[in-house]
Amino acid sequence: MPVTAVVGGHWGDEGKGKVINLLARDADLVIRGHGGANAGHTVVNEQGRFAVHLVPAGIFNPRALCIIGPGVAVHPGLLVQELDELGAREIDVSGLRVSTAAHLVMPYHQMLDRAEDDAREERRLGTTGRGIGPTYVDKSRRVGLRVGDLLDARSFREKLQFVLDRKAHELAAVGVRRPEAHQVADEYLTYAERLLPYIAETQPMVDEAVARGRQVVLEGAHATLLDLDHGTYPYVTSSSCTVAGLLHGSGVGPRRLTRGIGVYKAYCSRVGEGPFPTELDNELGERIRTVGHEYGTTTGRPRRCGWFDAIAGRHSSRVNAFDGIALTRLDLLTGFAELQVCVAYEVEGQRLEYFPSQVETLERCRPVYETFAGWDEPLGGARGWHDLPANAQAYVRRLEVLLEAPVQLIGVGEAREEIVQL
Numbered sequence: 338m339p340v341t342a343v344v345g346g347h348w349g350d351e352g353k354g355k356v357i358n359l360l361a362r363d364a365d366l367v368i369r370g371h372g373g374a375n376a377g378h379t380v381v382n383e384q385g386r387f388a389v390h391l392v393p394a395g396i397f398n399p400r401a402l403c404i405i406g407p408g409v410a411v412h413p414g415l416l417v418q419e420l421d422e423l424g425a426r427e428i429d430v431s432g433l434r435v436s437t438a439a440h441l442v443m444p445y446h447q448m449l450d451r452a453e454d455d456a457r458e459e460r461r462l463g464t465t466g467r468g469i470g471p472t473y474v475d476k477s478r479r480v481g482l483r484v485g486d487l488l489d490a491r492s493f494r495e496k497l498q499f500v501l502d503r504k505a506h507e508l509a510a511v512g513v514r515r516p517e518a519h520q521v522a523d524e525y526l527t528y529a530e531r532l533l534p535y536i537a538e539t540q541p542m543v544d545e546a547v548a549r550g551r552q553v554v555l556e557g558a559h560a561t562l563l564d565l566d567h568g569t570y571p572y573v574t575s576s577s578c579t580v581a582g583l584l585h586g587s588g589v590g591p592r593r594l595t596r597g598i599g600v601y602k603a604y605c606s607r608v609g610e611g612p613f614p615t616e617l618d619n620e621l622g623e624r625i626r627t628v629g630h631e632y633g634t635t636t637g638r639p640r641r642c643g644w645f646d647a648i649a650g651r652h653s654s655r656v657n658a659f660d661g662i663a664l665t666r667l668d669l670l671t672g673f674a675e676l677q678v679c680v681a682y683e684v685e686g687q688r689l690e691y692f693p694s695q696v697e698t699l700e701r702c703r704p705v706y707e708t709f710a711g712w713d714e715p716l717g718g719a720r721g722w723h724d725l726p727a728n729a730q731a732y733v734r735r736l737e738v739l740l741e742a743p744v745q746l747i748g749v750g751e752a753r754e755e756i757v758q759l
């Protein structure tokens with residue numbers, strides 16, 4: 338399976354870290370292709386429990402080359418911090434490379450992110466505050482600074498001055514004090530010294546690995562329903578979170594893809610604002626949050642929890658043309674007498690079987706549920722299909738039909754080996 342892309346099927350936090358960690362065990366190359374430190378991938382392995390934000394989750398395989406690709410928004414200070422934390426726990430990070438083409442998240446991006454979201458008042462998006470949206474805005478406006486710019490101190494200072502002059506009005510409009518170019522440059526050039534061994538022209542490395550048929554894992558972040566074009570706009574992140582977006586941001590041509598894996602949790606969660614038709618704003622939702630420890634890896638915010646939404650999930654499956662599904666956290670549904678899965682929406686007396694693109698419509702959608710009998714057996718020890726209770730099997734089989742793709746992996750615990758492979 339030379340090139341495998343792993344992408345989230347709902348609103349993020351589906352357990353991509355675990356799936357990537359599993360696939361990365363045999364990988365030669367792992368690439369992050371989009372987003373930035375707004376992502377948080379949790380990995381539990383023999384070395385412990387880790388949360389990585391910018392560094393690809395493949396870093397735990399010391400034989401793999403791990404690339405932060407051109408499509409990623411990199412805050413060099415956060416990257417240095419992450420490398421220090423990994424180093425302190427004796428994780429070998431020498432296989433990391435950061436693309437010179439990746440854009441830099443600057444301090445004014447983070448300030449703008451928070452100020453702009455606050456200014457939206459009741460229409461706030463609930464961003465992670467990591468400066469991701471404003472970084473991609475500047476990229477599109479062509480006033481972004483890139484990782485490669487850090488390699489020439491004089492020119493970096495000049496470019497930064499030029500950009501800050503251009504942004505003076507924008508910063509003033511939301512009450513952000515314009516930072517001094519020389520201070521920002523001094524800070525960033527210090528990070529550059531630390532990152533120098535990792536900064537590289539990564540495309541030739543990607544091209545070579547793909548041409549030689551090496552095992553490549555493309556590590557998606559966030560998820561399809563947070564995608565700029567296919568998600569619940571404007572309650573989305575600012576990158577393309579689909580398989581296509583991931584290929585693009587990684588520098589891998591679409592014809593090279595061997596398989597796309599969609600990662601879904603056995604229930605749904607969402608962090609931040611925006612419509613979520615199957616949200617359980619009651620004690621059931623609270624129960625899922627508690628048993629699932631559903632608090633953001635990046636921000637620590639409590640996640641909103643609810644039943645599995647197969648209409649939203651099928652939209653993702655179709656947009657990505659998933660070849661297979663990794664269904665995570667099935668073990669957490671143990672002990673529920675009944676489980677519900679949303680199989681259609683009802684809006685003003687009409688049944689909808691597709692995912693509407695306007696959030697105003699989605700906000701009016703009421704879920705139509707199919708009910709499943711629950712199970713009481715703990716699933717943590719299951720390693721094969723026949724280890725799963727019949728009711729859990731029936732639940733999985735129905736999701737496969739609804740998502741129009743076969744379930745290939747089932748997560749039954751946090752650790753890498755707590756998985757059923759089909």
Ligand code: IMP
Pocket residue numbers: 348349350375376377462463464465466467468469470558559560563572573574575608609610
């Ligand atoms: P931003 O990506 O920080 O701009 O945030 C935009 C929206 O996407 C907010 O609702 C965030 O909570 C959400 N978001 C961004 N990244 C992730 C993620 O990795 N998991 C879950 N939600 C995310």
